[in-house]
Amino acid sequence: MxxxxxxxxxxxxxxxxETTAAEALKxxxxxxxxxxxxxxxxxxxxxxxxxxxRLATPALGDPNRAAALEKIRIGDEMSREITTADPEDxxxxxxxxxxxxxxxxxxxxxxxxxxxxxxxxxxMAALVxxxxxxxxxxxxxxxxxxxxxxxxxxxxxxxxQGVNIVSVLSVPSEDDGGSRxxxxxxxxxxxxxGVVRSLQEAGFPVLWPPSAPDGSGQGL
Amino acid sequence: xxxxxxxxxxxGLEAYGFGGEHPFNPLRVRMTIELCEALGLMEGRExxxxxxxxxxxxxxxxxxxxxxxxxxxxxxxxxLSELLEYxxxxxxxxxxPEMHEACAHVVGGVIGACRxxxxxxxxxxxxxxxxxxxxxxxxxxxxxxxxxxxxAIARLKEEHPGIKVAYxxxxxxxxxxxxxxxxxxxDVLTFSIHESGRYLFPGTGGVEEKxxxxxxxxxxxxxxxxxxxxxxxxxxFEETLPEALRRFGPDLIISQNGCDAHALDPLTHLxxxxxIYEHVPRRIHELAHExxxxxxxxxxxxxxxxxxVVPRAWAALWAALxxxxxxxxxxGAWVAKWGEHSPVALPDLTRDVAANYPPIGRAxxxxxxxxxxxxxLKSKVLPLIG
Numbered sequence: 001m002x003x004x005x006x007x008x009x010x011x012x013x014x015x016x017x018e019t020t021a022a023e024a025l026k027x028x029x030x031x032x033x034x035x036x037x038x039x040x041x042x043x044x045x046x047x048x049x050x051x052x053x054r055l056a057t058p059a060l061g062d063p064n065r066a067a068a069l070e071k072i073r074i075g076d077e078m079s080r081e082i083t084t085a086d087p088e089d090x091x092x093x094x095x096x097x098x099x100x101x102x103x104x105x106x107x108x109x110x111x112x113x114x115x116x117x118x119x120x121x122x123x124m125a126a127l128v129x130x131x132x133x134x135x136x137x138x139x140x141x142x143x144x145x146x147x148x149x150x151x152x153x154x155x156x157x158x159x160x161q162g163v164n165i166v167s168v169l170s171v172p173s174e175d176d177g178g179s180r181x182x183x184x185x186x187x188x189x190x191x192x193x194g195v196v197r198s199l200q201e202a203g204f205p206v207l208w209p210p211s212a213p214d215g216s217g218q219g220l
Numbered sequence: 221x222x223x224x225x226x227x228x229x230x231x232g233l234e235a236y237g238f239g240g241e242h243p244f245n246p247l248r249v250r251m252t253i254e255l256c257e258a259l260g261l262m263e264g265r266e267x268x269x270x271x272x273x274x275x276x277x278x279x280x281x282x283x284x285x286x287x288x289x290x291x292x293x294x295x296x297x298x299x300l301s302e303l304l305e306y307x308x309x310x311x312x313x314x315x316x317p318e319m320h321e322a323c324a325h326v327v328g329g330v331i332g333a334c335r336x337x338x339x340x341x342x343x344x345x346x347x348x349x350x351x352x353x354x355x356x357x358x359x360x361x362x363x364x365x366x367x368x369x370x371x372a373i374a375r376l377k378e379e380h381p382g383i384k385v386a387y388x389x390x391x392x393x394x395x396x397x398x399x400x401x402x403x404x405x406x407d408v409l410t411f412s413i414h415e416s417g418r419y420l421f422p423g424t425g426g427v428e429e430k431x432x433x434x435x436x437x438x439x440x441x442x443x444x445x446x447x448x449x450x451x452x453x454x455x456x457f458e459e460t461l462p463e464a465l466r467r468f469g470p471d472l473i474i475s476q477n478g479c480d481a482h483a484l485d486p487l488t489h490l491x492x493x494x495x496i497y498e499h500v501p502r503r504i505h506e507l508a509h510e511x512x513x514x515x516x517x518x519x520x521x522x523x524x525x526x527x528x529v530v531p532r533a534w535a536a537l538w539a540a541l542x543x544x545x546x547x548x549x550x551x552g553a554w555v556a557k558w559g560e561h562s563p564v565a566l567p568d569l570t571r572d573v574a575a576n577y578p579p580i581g582r583a584x585x586x587x588x589x590x591x592x593x594x595x596x597l598k599s600k601v602l603p604l605i606g
Contacts, residue, residue, distance in 0.1 A: 136354065136361050136396065136422035162311040189312050190354070190362040190393065190421040191243050191487055208419055209489060 005087035008116035017075025046078030132167030223343025248526035258551035273327035280374035307360035351521030386470035391478025394425025437604025446489035478521025479533035501540035
């Protein structure tokens, strides 16, 4: 679940440099996809998106559009500088690569062979799984010192209440120079009150659930 | 509005509970029964005792391996490691002796209530022990072992081919178990109004959960902001439920009347009062007469302030369902008896006093967010029904 190979789509729809813009756009429409890797002799040589295609062709309603679509070859319009991922890459690396380069997909290659494609929406789906949003649970937001053992202590308190943890996300808080961290913890219980009480008693501020309606201030 | 009303209850139903400090305490049912009696709401009426559900009833919606595991758990015949994968033996759903029998009895109560209404023996029926809406096909979840309403709907579909059932869930938690069981089914409309799952268990119940395949449009979710109070709760309910039900045209309405949206409830962050526990059943009652010849089955659900909230909420439910006026004053003998056990002072009126629940500081913001949720639901989901 946490690697590219778990989130990628394996059946990749591809085109060749000789494919026309008309054919490629038809593929995008029919398959409901936005990115097409371009293969030549079994090797990936480029990538074309429906956006590239629209930019390269006359607008809808332009009388020259049909002829132009038939004439344009993908090989002339595709991006040749492509960023790829490895099936064994952690999913967060793929997310970071897409985010930094502002791109919507990464072809996944093993050696020379194209084995899959991972898109922004695949990464979103992985995120949903990662935060445990698909499993019944309650959401806790807890603050603790950003130092070794603190999160373990929080987890130990939850364990002592006999409650299972569905997922944990933890980041240093930006407010106070990183001396504190905030964790979002999903716990598999309908009754978080025992956990909340024990965390507070141990000195860990619980940011959610709040104790009073107007004291929450959690940007709800 | 008229018709015979039946209260399905017997002592066997009070065996469903997890003991100790667990928030799901069957004492709340005992207190409800005694409050109905003390208020005079049972005069000339009797409780109807149900048959327990059979394994065949349960396997309409649960896997046989799960049912077998619950049976073994209650006889102490299975190791904990084996039970945990079925959600049994956790802090939410601890094992208790003869748990299968207790849980199957609840399912039997709700199936019995539905059969009485569909068979014409009664117009309306209530079983406050039912409403265990989180139970999943092969997993106990959120204090719920067997999904009583799910099994009852599945049985009704077998016994009355083509029947259309509307399920209306006003518990503060999303009615996930029932929703997933009929997520593909256009003959079962599930409607759930609840505190947003962004923080609260089980985490689901967004507007975008609207059903799948042929069932698209037939799962309706109204997620409310934490700390929603009566006016916004009732406004959102009125804006969505009547329209959904009129578009759907049910043959039977089953309402889940969990009462944990109350401001005093320790497990949720909604801030309602007893006002909604009179308004909701009254409206469902009217809609049942308008749309399906009065056929209405009501069940209980969550409710964890067992002293001040649950007995009053469910006595109000029984009064609405059985066409009786709810007296204003709590019976002195009942208050005296339960006051001895209660850690908090018991109210002396059956209805909350509005002045004790003033609007909170962020009420306007909360209402505005809820209004947007309802607008989205009305434009994107409700038009898909019918």
